[in-house]
Amino acid sequence: MCGINGVISKRKLSRQELIKIIQGMNNLIIHRGPDDNGVFAETNPNASIALGMRRLSIIDIESGNQPMNSEDKNITIVFNGEIYNFIQLRQYLVSKGVKFNTKSDTEVILKLYETEGVSSFKKLDGMFAFSIYDKNINKVFIVRDFFGEKPLYYTSTSNNFIWGSELKSIINTIDTKPDISIDGLNLFLRLTYIPAPYTIYEDCHKLEANHYLSYDIDDHSFEIYPISNTKETGLNKKISFKEAVYNVKDLIYQSVESRSISDVPLGTFLSGGVDSSVVSLCLAQSKSTPINTFSIGFKNKVYDESEKSRTVANIIGSDHHEFIIDEKDLEEDVHNILTNFDEPFADSSALPTFLVSKKTKEHVTVALTGDGGDEVFGGYNKYYMGKFNKTYTNVVPRKVHNFLKEVTKPLLKVSSDNRGLKFKTKRLLNSFDYNGQFYYDIISLGFTNNHLKNILKNDHLDSKKVFDYYIKKTNIQNPDNLTDFRNIDKLISLEGDMLVKVDRTSMLNSLECRAPFLNKKIWEFTNSIPENFLLKGWNKKYILKEAFKSQFPKDFLNKSKSGFGVPVGDWLKTSLKLELLSYINEPTLIEQDIFNVQTTKELVLNHLNGKDDNSFKVWTFYCFQKWYYNTYSKI
Template sequence: MCGFAGYITTDGKGSEYKEDLIEMMNSIKHRGPDDEGTHIDDMAGLGFRRLSIIGITNGKQPMYNEDGSIVVTFNGEIYNYQDIKADLIEKGHIFKTDADTEVLVHGYEEYGKDLLQKLRGMYAFAIWNREKKEMLMARDIFGIKPLFYTQTENDFVFGSEIKAILKFPTVKKEFNPEALESYLSFQYSILKETFFKGIFRLPPAHYLLWKDGKIEIERYYSPEFNTDESITFDEAVKKVNDVMADSIAAHKISDTEVGGFLSGGVDSSYIVARSNLDKTFSVGFDYPRCNEIPLAKTLSDYVGVKNKSKLITTEEYFEEFPKIMNHVDEPLSDPSCIALYFLCKLASEQVKVVLSGEGSDELFGGYNIYKSPIALKPMMAIPRPVRRGVRKILTKLPVNFKGKNYMIRAGLDLEERYIGNAYIFHTPEVYKMLKKPIKKYTPESITKPIYDKVKDKDDITKMQYLDINTWLWGDILNKADTMSMAHSLEVRVPFLDKEVAKVAFSIPVEHRVDKHETKRYFRKAASEFMPDITAERKKLGFPIPVRNWLREDKYYNLVKDTLTSKEADLFFNTDYLVNLLDRHYHEKCDNSRKIWTVYAFVLWYQKHFAAAC
């Protein structure tokens, strides 16, 4: 895993930006401290920072074809590179290295952009064709690896992180207010245009072709649930165990030691139990219900692996949070990202590569909220107009009673009530809290094109499909890449594999979720390799005691100072924010996620744009 950055100029002055390219590379040195390399010609510059994992001695980048007309920079791993390499050698291509990067060089020569259909891995890359004067860029099918770009009057600029792009002299650093409204609902940056005006993310499973100053972006892969209703539960169990054995073996290919993240949950436990690793790493908090270290120790003892752990104190968390908001390019309000930061730091002290359990919930149906369509099914017998009418009455009723929220939810269509795994602020509340709401996007307008592609599917499948296309890359994989790369650590995710997805998308919904259990067939598969108590454990995520912290005077006051700062006052009606905080502090309701979402944004803005205030 590495990082790259570069530019293309249309004025023939490409060679004049050498020092700027060095600055771009230095800004992402944390992604690759082991080596660096550049390519500069009169039209383009490509810079690379390397974390050496495969082909350590001869995998230097940028990498070229035989005559130097094709130049490649690549971040990630191609797990089937040996198969592709054998095919290309048969076709007459000559390889000079042991690195997986070289299959991109010769694969592009042989197949052009059709090479993307052959790749199995996590990747973002840029291929500069000096003869055709065009660039092909692509991002892996799930969005494990990031890639950003912008186009100025004469220049096309790109990089693994936004901070590298901002180092280029013709790129203007400007806040994008349109990103804020959707962030407040989703808790992450979901628009194609980032929090920096004019700087865009290349979506997962897309390629970008630049030529003559014009950009063409196309999707080359789409996750499709084509269930095979003939598959029995036991067959589903066998299929997932077989494909995961293959995926884990592929993800362990490395010239350096591979470790593993280990919590008390089934996902990381399954990876560790089947990977034959030597070292695992865990973190917890100094709150009883937020400490998974004992559970991780139990599993590590069960499978016979070493486990190194760290108990994160509240003081450490709040001390590091502002520093992390300074490091990240866009605000991350998922509180677990800080726990992941400490976990990556712990692992990086002993290994360069770890296996992790991201993606299982989206592919296999693991989130508890996926049971909601089953819970609401009895209400679906009531005509829709009646349900919506009841909801309208109940939302205005000041009295709370058992079943009220259930009936309110039943009055909404899935597409209205579910925008992903997090729904922090609903649109009316966003408009109340912002001083100058733009009102360009609503959560529903963002998710509608995704829902439209699965109109014929059941509600559980629709929810999974939406999360794969939003939450997975926007929150889960974003924080994994950002926090791991901050410590020069490569995180590999065996669940997020093309072959695993093929199996997952074929499994009937009743094997995935019922009213009692999520990812049913996977839990049964996991029970063959770990104690039942671990395989059956309810989904918790990364438990963070934010709710408790915001009811302690010290942290209540710290957060309140931020929510009433001059930076917060630029965007928010701060009295509204203080009311949210006070109601939480006095235990009138749980506003912790709402408060934390705003708090993270204001801290991030202070670190990146404070001079504008």
Template sequence: MCAIAGIYNVSSDLTALEIAELVTRMAGLMAHRGPDDQGFWQSENGRCAMSHRRLSIVDTTSGGHQPMTSNDGSKVIVFNGEVYNFQELRDTLIGTGSNFKSKSDTEVLLEGLNRKGIDFLTYIDGMFGFGLFDSSNDTLLLARDAFGEKPLYYTFQNGIFAFSSELKALTLLPGFDPLITDDLISTYLAFQMIPAPYTIYHHCYKLEPGHTLRISPTGPGKPIRYAHWQSTDKLDSDASIGKKVDELHELLFNSVRRRLIADVPIGAFLSGGVDSSTTVAIMTKEFGHQVQSFSVGFKDCNESEHEDARNMANLLGSRHDDIMIDPANYVDYMKMLAAVLDEPNIDSSCVPTYFVSKLARSQVTVAMTGDGGDEMFAGYSRYFQLADEASAHSSDIKSRKWHVGRAYYTFMGQLFPDNYIKDIFDSVPTLASDLLLEARRELDMDSRSIINRLRQVDVKNYLPVVLAKVDRMSMLNSLECRTPFLSPEIAKFAAGLDSSALYGDGKGKYILRRVAERYIPKSWLERPKKGFGIDPFSPIVKGRLLEEANKLLTDPECTLVRYISKARLQNLVAEKFPNWSFYHLWGILLLDYWLRSNLHRPCRGSAQ
């Protein structure tokens, strides 16, 4: 797990020395992602330079140093992430004539790309963002993993193409334009985080998950998709469900086994829920690991899950530690994180994720998580709520009076609905409008079961919010997080599940719960689900948020008034909207404090 940065000079007047100094500064800004080592490389013609900060996990010797050059000297790579099946791929490559100098997964990735090109990406079980320079044709290749577990930002401004693991590093570019438009603000409010390929900055982009991008002397081409997750409907009989439980059990076993490979201590986040509990159960019961598990709790909050985590740790035999957060300080925590987030993210569980990551890093370097389990195996109650509503409106759906897409992307999958956004900007700006229309059409123009439709749109639009939260909060603490639920084998298996395998006994994750029952009492698994975060209706927290929001209206340092008029902010703070909640206040306040800590240039309307 690392930080990467690079520049490809297409047509700027920067000298090779200036490019070298700039790339080194970019990587230095992300030192928290890689505190163990640093490296730099520049092409002979000075056109391309890449820098790397390393968090040493696999092969902690100098053999894993980056940037890394291929054996034939033709290619150089900077890589952020892990290739979990690198040992298997290494053996296959050796069988076809490859030689290796280290035990590093980076060298396996580099050799595989050198031998097979981008087709090699389809063999990888891992998370990654990387830059690969090919001196034979003077091109740079960027690639990102299938679900976007690892970030990869880029921009092309003033003749310079640049990429990095964090958006802030790009702001160091000379003449950088930090333009932020109504389009981007409204998209953030609707989706909780701006979906790829867009970012909070008009001229910067995120490489979409499962995509590559090639840059040549004439500039960047168009991103090309190499991986896509799509759920399918295939009705399973009771007998085949039993076989699928066995199959999933074996897939989880192999996925956890691969993710236990490291030359540093490994622990696990443990919430007491089915995803993290099943992961820890496999670690302890199948592999005999004395797991160090970690959780977070909230003082005086009924929804705090730390007691469940403690009880689960006792049941599974893990050594357990937890940290308690005082809700009275939640707003202060938000301000602190807003100042260090590379891009605003409304997910309020950033706070507990940050603190549990900090606790874990004091004892381990890697932590297992349960992320992706809800999307892969239908763990969100909103899926079944909407399915029931659709059933009740079946005749209205046929007559087009009621739409699944609008119901979901207004009341469930959309934080600030259209009428809120219209009140802020007079109309829904173009980008947010287009993205919402696309998401709604994807749900409406589909014959699959509603649960499978929702899983797919959440993998595209909501899972990135969750994964960005985990990546940013863990890496601020130099901690690597690994999830077994997003391996390509499990993702393929989950994509083929029918609703009958996802929903049973009145609960989601039916097939995953059947696997979990092999380790955990069924009565435990039937408890109500708790979210990994503060009770949003906690009077302490909401009271502090309201107090802070009212201060915002008279604070001369308020930056948000450059984007949203004070009168409209006042309407938002006054809770004049139906279903106005903790999360809306949180999103507005976090955006203001993010703007105070970052470069920005407002532009009303949609920039061209």
């Protein structure tokens, strides 16, 4: 696990100048790779080129150093991530007469590219972002993995093309900070995060998952291509449920095994939910000694589910580490956690994820997680809405629905961040959509479109529909089935939120996280089976639970789980209140010239005074302001 950086300049820079630039970028991401530092720099007739990396040593600790060169020195690679099928690929290459000098997966990528070119990218099973400079054809290739587990940002200026694992390396290298992207701003305020290809900055982008960028050094142009590696298998209507259960179980055991290869200590995050419980079970069964498991609990019992993780730890006989936290444990870290994302990010579960990563790093260097289980196996409550929205909108006229929303508004008011029945009922009523695009409203955890029109000044509102790019990309105009929902989540929520959260919070602690459910073979298989194998009636993740139910107490896998939520709405009224109030100071808002002053102040003050529970909206606003004033100016 590492962090990578790169620069291609049209200017003729000396090697020392190049090294100074790339070393400066590397220094900003030491947390991603504290074990080693490497740079490559050269000037050719058309460009000055530098590659850099910071390494967290996991596999082949002694000889896996980077940048790594081909035997003839004509191809150079820097690589961030893990290739889980590198042993099989190495064996394949050896059978073709290829010789290796190390045992690292980096060399496997390099040799595979030498043998098969860009078509080799589709053969990689792993989480990765890497750069290959090929002097033979005077091109640089930048590649990102299938799900987007590892980040990759890039920007193109008049003189330079710059890329890196984190935005901070890019923003601190270019001459001036870019303007705020209207697309990025609107996406953030709707979703609470910004999915690829956008960032909060104009003309600065994320490379999309399962894509590679090809940069031509001769004419300084670049193109982006999808990696064509998914099998268009279609729906397998002939497969029996029993056979599908067997296949799922086998695929998961294989995936956990491939993701547990490590030359350093390894454990699992164990929340007590279905996904982390299954991963921990599979890992425990593959080891001869007890594994380490790690969980976070809360002193606030509304959010605490540590009892479930203890139950699983007892079942699998793990060496379990449990950390009970409260607001005070996070106070000193909130600023560092939020600003480390380098752009506004308001998924509050990043806070406990950071803490469990911090505590876990004290014991191990690699942790397996249950991330991706909901997307792969259909585990979110929002997937129920596919059934419910169609039935509801067919039965309940729009006028009646609008009347119900109005008359229930005072009844559903809550004054604190307690996500109980009133909160869920209000959220349900607000998510019904008569125009066919309800699912995009469901995944909008921040502001609705109407709220955005109230809070943003007109020149910062997106003139087009904010999700148009993703509708075109998926070709899903009106999502109405589980497959649609899962594909939208893979493109938007998984890449833009879940994986960003885990990558940044774990790497801030120099901890590598691996997600066995994020496996191309598992994704392709669950896309090929009938939807009712995944969501049967109201039973989510049905096939996954059926595959492993015999190894847990009766109905344990059917217990509800609230997720990794934290009471940020209440914290905004206490420890974060003074900072929040500074962000709605009228002269400050007027000078900033992004938000409508009165509606913004009303939104925040109604929350602070207990008139309304605006937890999600105010937290989203707070996270934006914290980023803004950390980036552009100080209050």
